[in-house]
Amino acid sequence: MRVFKFAPQVKLPPATRSSMNNAASTNRPSTEPIGQNHRADDFRSRDLRELCAGELPLSARLEPWMIDQIAGPSAHSLVNQYGSPLNLTFTSVMARNIDEINRVAQQRHLDFRVFFARKSNKCLALVDQAIQSGIGIDTASENEIRQCLTRDANPADLICTAAIKTDSLIRLCIDQGICIAVDNHDELAAIAELCQESSKTATVALRIGGFQHQGQKLFTRFGFDIDRDASIVNQLGSLPLSVQGIHFHLDGYDAGQRVTAIAESLRWINRLRESGHRPSFIDMGGGFPVSYLDDPTQWEAFLEQHANALLGRREPITYQNHGLGRHVADGKLLGESNCYPSYQSSTRSDWLAEVLDSKIGDQMVAACLQSNHLQLRCEPGRSLLDGCGMTVARVEFRKQNSEGDWLIGLSMNRTQCRTTHEEFLVDPILIGQDHHKEASISGYLVGAYCTESELISLRRFHFPNGIQRGDLIAFPNTAGYLMHFLESRSHQFPLASNLVIDQSGATSLDPIDQSTD
Ligand SMILES: *Cc1c(COP(=O)(O)O)cnc(C)c1O
Numbered sequence: 001m002r003v004f005k006f007a008p009q010v011k012l013p014p015a016t017r018s019s020m021n022n023a024a025s026t027n028r029p030s031t032e033p034i035g036q037n038h039r040a041d042d043f044r045s046r047d048l049r050e051l052c053a054g055e056l057p058l059s060a061r062l063e064p065w066m067i068d069q070i071a072g073p074s075a076h077s078l079v080n081q082y083g084s085p086l087n088l089t090f091t092s093v094m095a096r097n098i099d100e101i102n103r104v105a106q107q108r109h110l111d112f113r114v115f116f117a118r119k120s121n122k123c124l125a126l127v128d129q130a131i132q133s134g135i136g137i138d139t140a141s142e143n144e145i146r147q148c149l150t151r152d153a154n155p156a157d158l159i160c161t162a163a164i165k166t167d168s169l170i171r172l173c174i175d176q177g178i179c180i181a182v183d184n185h186d187e188l189a190a191i192a193e194l195c196q197e198s199s200k201t202a203t204v205a206l207r208i209g210g211f212q213h214q215g216q217k218l219f220t221r222f223g224f225d226i227d228r229d230a231s232i233v234n235q236l237g238s239l240p241l242s243v244q245g246i247h248f249h250l251d252g253y254d255a256g257q258r259v260t261a262i263a264e265s266l267r268w269i270n271r272l273r274e275s276g277h278r279p280s281f282i283d284m285g286g287g288f289p290v291s292y293l294d295d296p297t298q299w300e301a302f303l304e305q306h307a308n309a310l311l312g313r314r315e316p317i318t319y320q321n322h323g324l325g326r327h328v329a330d331g332k333l334l335g336e337s338n339c340y341p342s343y344q345s346s347t348r349s350d351w352l353a354e355v356l357d358s359k360i361g362d363q364m365v366a367a368c369l370q371s372n373h374l375q376l377r378c379e380p381g382r383s384l385l386d387g388c389g390m391t392v393a394r395v396e397f398r399k400q401n402s403e404g405d406w407l408i409g410l411s412m413n414r415t416q417c418r419t420t421h422e423e424f425l426v427d428p429i430l431i432g433q434d435h436h437k438e439a440s441i442s443g444y445l446v447g448a449y450c451t452e453s454e455l456i457s458l459r460r461f462h463f464p465n466g467i468q469r470g471d472l473i474a475f476p477n478t479a480g481y482l483m484h485f486l487e488s489r490s491h492q493f494p495l496a497s498n499l500v501i502d503q504s505g506a507t508s509l510d511p512i513d514q515s516t517d
Helices: 024-025 039-050 064-071 074-082 092-107 124-132 142-151 167-176 185-198 256-273 296-310 348-356 365-369
Strands: 086-089 113-118 138-139 159-162 178-184 202-209 241-247 282-285 326-328 331-334 375-378 389-400 406-410 427-431 441-446 455-461 472-476 496-499 507-509
Touching: 039 064, 039 427, 064 074, 064 389, 064 472, 074 086, 074 389, 074 472, 074 496, 074 507, 086 406, 092 113, 113 124, 113 326, 124 138, 124 142, 138 142, 142 167, 159 167, 167 178, 167 185, 167 202, 185 202, 185 241, 202 256, 241 256, 256 282, 256 348, 256 365, 296 326, 296 427, 348 365, 365 375, 406 455, 441 496
Parallel strands: 086 496, 113 138, 113 375, 138 159, 159 178, 178 202, 202 241, 241 282, 282 375, 406 441
Antiparallel strands: 086 389, 326 331, 389 406, 389 472, 427 472, 441 455, 496 507
């Protein structure tokens, strides 16, 4: 077996070199994000990011705990012990994100409740953190619910928004008194029938969709259609259901669309009340925006230069000039980027404030909800996990393809750092294994699936000090969706291990890796 020297290949300013491993725990709580006040960390992260950067750089926002992992001695030994890739999670950043969102609602004296959208990451440490922080959990499957109950979640703090609801799932919700977000007529009939069977009453929220926003109907596959299904309210009275609220979840990150949907939900609440129901909440779902980058100019430059490359005005910056959703026909750039917008100016709590301070008629949204005696619920996933995770993989080879492009082979596959988007547009970070400085190299990261399309990242990266077998590549900020949403065991590769790091830096395997579901 190969013996690694655990000396990080990083250049650090003298002031931070000695405190490298414990800077986060001594100077300040390591749940604070990197900002202009933390100049030492600023230096550290800039140097760390120099060893691997995109042709058009997209420098990742880093949390202090990530920098400690990258600059410290443990990453290589952890990957040796647990395999590649390895998912790292740090849950106290989630607690910080929850506090940040709650504060915005508190400032407006709003009755407000956050539910963590669990499908964004499978780790049970995050469920534990949600419970510890006193928030609810939005579940998308029977196993997700059962696992939450095993972690001692209160059933009243769960909501089930599963896209497909089997009898067995519905029975579990009815037995436990878990609120079901009802999506369609068949589901409603099944819930009613199973209630009658067990002589129980189901707790439900009506999921609605198809909102009219700025003259256009917002497309969705989910929920009762606000136009076509408006009469559903009249059919509910005879059913063994307690209708507790109105639910929606929209694609995208447009605050204005949420305001439109809340206004429509208020009309449904009124109709429910007129029919004798006693709904108490509107659930606005998730979609709180996240920024993966600090620098908006990097994002703008990337989009612009990528467009130029597609139009043949410059060298490609993606593998075989991949369009990431856009393409060129008749000399024109068509289509839209199918990537998460890595930089967004309004995120998490600012974005929520924008929604709450918008007007419905002449009343602010927050005041409108209060005067209607309604609780506002939300189900953020990605934005609660912002800053909570990092994925680390080992470099196994460098080679050239038939066209001479350099390929860097990683011990991981593309399902282990990917969502339904085309690409995760953030520069990874190189964690070298020694001080050996090689010739600079540029190339693409490829993975273990045996297909030509198996790229871990479609962007070309520069490695000014080279890269070699045994080095590590870290993908920052992967906890929201990137780790687990698409992960597969194709080729019989084992799934990645999930390691939880606590505030003291101690590590333990997440309990999900011991469960058999
Ligand atoms: C996926 C999902 C969420 C979470 O969305 P984010 O973009 O991660 O905040 C919330 N609610 C429902 C119903 C969902 O399907």
